[in-house]
Amino acid sequence: MAAAGFRRSVVLKRRPGGEPSRGDFDIREDPVPHPEAGDVVTRTIWLSIDPYMRGRLREEQTYATAVQIGDVMTGETVGEVVESGDPAFQPGDLVVGARGWQTHSVTPGKQLVKIRKGAAPLSAYLGILGMPGATAYAGVTEICKPKPGETFVVSAASGAVGSVAGQLAKRAGARVIGIAGGPDKCFWVQDSLGFDDCVDHRSIDLRGELHAACPNGIDAYFENVGGAVQAAVFEQLNPFARVAMCGMVSQYNEKTPPPGPNLGFVVGKRVLIQGFIVSDRPERLTEWRTMAEPLVAEGNLVYREDVIEGLENAPDALAGILTGRNFGKLLVKVSPEPS
Known part of the structure; x- marks a missing residue:
């Protein structure tokens, strides 16, 4: 089976000054290329x-x-092989790893990983079985290291990374408190994920709500948001607390970074604050996927997806995830799954 026809790609037209919009991108069409060796x-x-x-x-x-x-525009995809210049891949194979907001991608075979058909839904390999899941795994096991009886807090708790981080902390025996935006997300975090409590970051008294949920302070914090959420959490960190700095989504659209927090307490409390990027340890993705696939199949790891139809809607999806409009792992359905 050979690639044929045209591909559509979303290309960057201009750099957004704040929140990205459709006007910052163009749609380009060109013939679907044939692969080199x-x-x-x-x-x-x-x-x-x-x-x-x-x-x-x-x-x-x-x-x-x-x-x-x-x-x-860059972005990880799950796709079906239509033509191959690598003998390790055949038309019809399902793979994860190709990058790009486009209907067809040309990728070196060494950068692709085959997906076992039927092991899990294809979309899961971009969420709980992909980079977000591996990110949660790395941050929890390498930095936060929750122990039985400790209090573990995670922001963006209903998101693709936060939801997995909290479930892993629960499996380690910690008391897990989520922070999410709105009552629907908080209810899902407690009811479906089994967290011990969830604080709405839109609450009038965020600090008071968080203190009530964490009466013994906070021993480990998985940071995805920054801003006012971070300030409220940092005030309640216990001595020798561990903080995994994964993301700061509240300030990604800002032209200039906001003033930083006063970190004087870090010395007195001997707090560990460590940033990390999961791509620094690519072997953790394979390790995580091997461990998590059966847990997902058995229903012992819960996840939720938010699906947008159509490649042309990817810019709107990006704007939405930066302002918390998504609920769960955000995906764009570009074309039908194979029958």
């Missing part, structure tokens, strides 16, 4: 939308190369 052409089925993408739209480089004007 070692390359694989895939038809995109699912596209992952993640907060880190906002950083790729800035002119200055962060820990990864910025997307340039006119380039295809």
Whole structure:
């Protein structure tokens, strides 16, 4: 089966000054390419939308190369092989790892991982069985290290990373408190994920609500949000607390970073604060996927997805995840799954 026809790609038109919008992107069409030796052409089925993408739209480089004007926007996908120049892949294989907001991608075969058909829903390999799940696993096991009886707090608790981080902390025996936006998300975090409590960060008295949920202070914190949520949590950290700095989504649209917190307490309380990026340890993704696949199949790890239909709606999806409009792992359905 050979690739044929045209592909559609979402390319960066201009750098957004604040919240990204459709006007910052263009749709480009060109023929579906044929692969060179070692390359694989895939038809995109699912596209992952993640907060880190906002950083790729800035002119200055962060820990990864910025997307340039006119380039295809980056993002991990699950797809079906339609043509292969790598003998390890055949048409019809399902793979994860191709990158790009486009209907078809050309990717070196060495950057792709085959998906076992029927092991889990395909979309799960971009969420709980993909980078978000592995991120939660790395931050919890390497930095937070929750112990039985400790209080573990995670922000963006209903999101793709936070929901997994809290479940892992519960499995370790900790008392887990989520922080999420709105009563529906908080109810799901407690009822479906089994967290001990969940605080609505839109509460009039965030500090008071958090103190009531954590009467013995906070021993470990998984940070996804920053801002006022971080300030409320930091005030209640116990001596020798551990903080895993995963993300700061509340300030990703800001032109200039807000004033930083006063970290004088870190010395007196001997608090460990460590940033991490899961791509620093690619082996953890394979380790996590091997461990988590059976847990997901058995229903022992719970997840939720928020699906947007159509590649052209990816810019709206990105704007939504940066302002908390999504509920669960945010995905764009680009094309049908194979029958």
